[in-house]
Amino acid sequence: MRQLLLALLALALGAAPAAAQAIKIGNLVDLTGPTSDQGKDIAQGRNDAVQYINEKGGVNGRKLELVSVEYGFQPPRAVAAYKKFVEDDKVLLVLGYGTPDTEALRPYITKDKVPYISGSYSGHLTDPKMTPYNFPGGIDYTSQIRIFLNWVKEGWKDTSRKPKVAFIFADNAYGRAPIEAGRAYAKEIGVDLVDEEVIPTVLTDATSQLLTMKQKDPDFAYINTNTQWVPVVLKDSYKLGLKTKYVVNNYGIDERTPALAREAAEGVYGIQDVAYWGENVPGMKTLMDWHAKHHPNDTHASPYMRGWLWTLMAAEAIKRAGPNPTGEGVKKALESLREWDTWGITPPFTYTNEDHRPTNRARLVVVKGGKVVPVREVSVERDMKWIGR
Amino acid sequence: MRCGDFRVSYASDERIFETRLPPVALAALLALLALVPLVAGTYWLDVLNRIGIAIIGAIGLNILVGFTGQISIGHAAFLSVGAYSTAILEVKAGVPFWLAIPLAAGLTSGFGLLFGVPSLRLKGLYLAIATLAAHFITAYVIIHWERMTNGVLGFNVPPATVFGFPLDSDARIFYLIFALVVPAVFFAKNLFRTKVGRAFIAVRDRDVAAAVIGVSLYRYKLLAFVISSFYAGVAGGLMAHHSRIVFPDAFSLLVAIDYLAMIIIGGMGSILGSIYGAAFMTLLPEVLKLGATSLTGVYPNAFGLIASARDIVFGLAIIFFLMYEPQGLARIWMRFRSFWKLWPYAY
Numbered sequence: 001m002r003q004l005l006l007a008l009l010a011l012a013l014g015a016a017p018a019a020a021q022a023i024k025i026g027n028l029v030d031l032t033g034p035t036s037d038q039g040k041d042i043a044q045g046r047n048d049a050v051q052y053i054n055e056k057g058g059v060n061g062r063k064l065e066l067v068s069v070e071y072g073f074q075p076p077r078a079v080a081a082y083k084k085f086v087e088d089d090k091v092l093l094v095l096g097y098g099t100p101d102t103e104a105l106r107p108y109i110t111k112d113k114v115p116y117i118s119g120s121y122s123g124h125l126t127d128p129k130m131t132p133y134n135f136p137g138g139i140d141y142t143s144q145i146r147i148f149l150n151w152v153k154e155g156w157k158d159t160s161r162k163p164k165v166a167f168i169f170a171d172n173a174y175g176r177a178p179i180e181a182g183r184a185y186a187k188e189i190g191v192d193l194v195d196e197e198v199i200p201t202v203l204t205d206a207t208s209q210l211l212t213m214k215q216k217d218p219d220f221a222y223i224n225t226n227t228q229w230v231p232v233v234l235k236d237s238y239k240l241g242l243k244t245k246y247v248v249n250n251y252g253i254d255e256r257t258p259a260l261a262r263e264a265a266e267g268v269y270g271i272q273d274v275a276y277w278g279e280n281v282p283g284m285k286t287l288m289d290w291h292a293k294h295h296p297n298d299t300h301a302s303p304y305m306r307g308w309l310w311t312l313m314a315a316e317a318i319k320r321a322g323p324n325p326t327g328e329g330v331k332k333a334l335e336s337l338r339e340w341d342t343w344g345i346t347p348p349f350t351y352t353n354e355d356h357r358p359t360n361r362a363r364l365v366v367v368k369g370g371k372v373v374p375v376r377e378v379s380v381e382r383d384m385k386w387i388g389r
Numbered sequence: 390m391r392c393g394d395f396r397v398s399y400a401s402d403e404r405i406f407e408t409r410l411p412p413v414a415l416a417a418l419l420a421l422l423a424l425v426p427l428v429a430g431t432y433w434l435d436v437l438n439r440i441g442i443a444i445i446g447a448i449g450l451n452i453l454v455g456f457t458g459q460i461s462i463g464h465a466a467f468l469s470v471g472a473y474s475t476a477i478l479e480v481k482a483g484v485p486f487w488l489a490i491p492l493a494a495g496l497t498s499g500f501g502l503l504f505g506v507p508s509l510r511l512k513g514l515y516l517a518i519a520t521l522a523a524h525f526i527t528a529y530v531i532i533h534w535e536r537m538t539n540g541v542l543g544f545n546v547p548p549a550t551v552f553g554f555p556l557d558s559d560a561r562i563f564y565l566i567f568a569l570v571v572p573a574v575f576f577a578k579n580l581f582r583t584k585v586g587r588a589f590i591a592v593r594d595r596d597v598a599a600a601v602i603g604v605s606l607y608r609y610k611l612l613a614f615v616i617s618s619f620y621a622g623v624a625g626g627l628m629a630h631h632s633r634i635v636f637p638d639a640f641s642l643l644v645a646i647d648y649l650a651m652i653i654i655g656g657m658g659s660i661l662g663s664i665y666g667a668a669f670m671t672l673l674p675e676v677l678k679l680g681a682t683s684l685t686g687v688y689p690n691a692f693g694l695i696a697s698a699r700d701i702v703f704g705l706a707i708i709f710f711l712m713y714e715p716q717g718l719a720r721i722w723m724r725f726r727s728f729w730k731l732w733p734y735a736y
Contacts (some may be wrong), residue, residue: 032697070678075543076632076639080435083559087431100542104634107545172638173530173542 022065026085028096034075037228045307057110099174127388141178166195170225238264278360283343426560434559441566443667449620455657457613463520466527469640471625486549494622501618543636585682656717665718
């Protein structure tokens, strides 16, 4: 009897490794901090995409497994999470999150050779010579601010003076990421940067900043903070009767903005990296079907699409890296993406071993009649001069 | 079985351990702790390290709030001064860490002295608000003194090195942290057997009475701030070395509240309580997180729900302790111990 039991035990132990082990992916999200407006949908999107991929049979016959940590947008907690991912869970790659934490982790990521796809599109993560394992998951903030400045310049008809612009940005690494490059680029193309206003990460009132800005009277202002806080700026500006036209970066404006800012949002422009919920792009039907089948009672905004996008991208890279993927292999696979179709969620992605900016194209959107509507596609040159800045 | 105090000489009255078991148990505990890094994974080591840092910080706060009765919600500011001065001394001035941590702690003491001055005139809620000012002033300076602190972006701190041996993993930094936790606990424990410690307690219980019997309020209130912020300085220096980033958001007002919660839950005016509180407050979110992670297999959205549950559980725990066990975990442990000591013949 005992022998039989031992045999069974041996069989059970022997059988376990035979079934292919799941590939672990680190998943860092903010569900409680100042960027939870993005984080909740991103986390949902990543979860759904992993389940979707696993239902389709996984990647190279192996299932994906998300190892999730919530960090409240606090870099020290992100560092702790990262250590756990790399040393305990031995994840293959990490789906990262914000700019402060991703930038702080740069030296570790490079040392540990862990591909790190981040929700942060900071220009400081785009130069493979400095950060070979960082892959920003969308058009970088520096390209976005260049698009804004080009757009201002192109539309400017008054020959008596140059256009005047202002930057309004959150007081954290995310808000500040493109500002230095923006200053340099404005100077280069001949746009007058007349004012910079720093706003707190968690914003309750922007009146004092806007009153200072009003004195400088910029024609355009670029807002670099989160969807949750942009309406505060817009409402205060509306209240104070400013004439400035606003352009908001990709994380500052989405489907929810008109409902949050009401009439103050009218005529506000935005630069957008992903398709909106329900928009007519090839992959949207899959997402909407998934949503209808698994959680029909909630609503989603563009961050949900980003959650899917980055997970699909990770899966594609793991697939290309072959049956025994390593960090280096996945990095090479990501760098082999050429005009890779993201189900139409974004313009096609291209990473190379010289340039980790996935695309140079985005959409210009505007709030009109309580809805965000696309205006046209905008793009900027892939100028190597702006890489890593 | 012992059933009373039999002190027949001054030597026996001044003994640290009253029976023979505690020193043996303590030595065994320390030996066990020394072996932990050999077996524990990085994740649990990280948690243990954070507990160790929190113990030092919580003892510091308990000396000030629990023993001397001076309410402070500026503890995050003291921690940040410790962390930033350690990091700046090492990165900008090239001071080795074994010198930088005590220097930074000394600097934090001076800072504590400065912000302790209002305590000479203010009490209770008014003092709390004055220390709140310390918090905001420090946060402002850290964010705006960019040349030194790199503003909101913060900066990376290289690992501490001992004889060219980098303390770059959780297992290695573990020894540094606990090498400081042990003397920190012993110093605090002994402090309250001395004139200074007794004076602190006298100030807490009734400052006017203390002054009447000759305790200099001026001296001891400030001294409490100095000792407390020295502890905070050491804890801050270790934080800088443990997370290896210094960053203003790591020292938000919530951190100060967390530390107050630690000493409330652990036990005000108890060194052991500070240890229990630090462990409780650090472990609770981790346990919730583990629960959430293990539930995701069954219910994928559990993760999101439990992330928000953390604050609710903290709030409920604090209400529970304030109402039913104001002396905290330390008191619960004491009751538990005396129950088993006397069992089955409680008398």
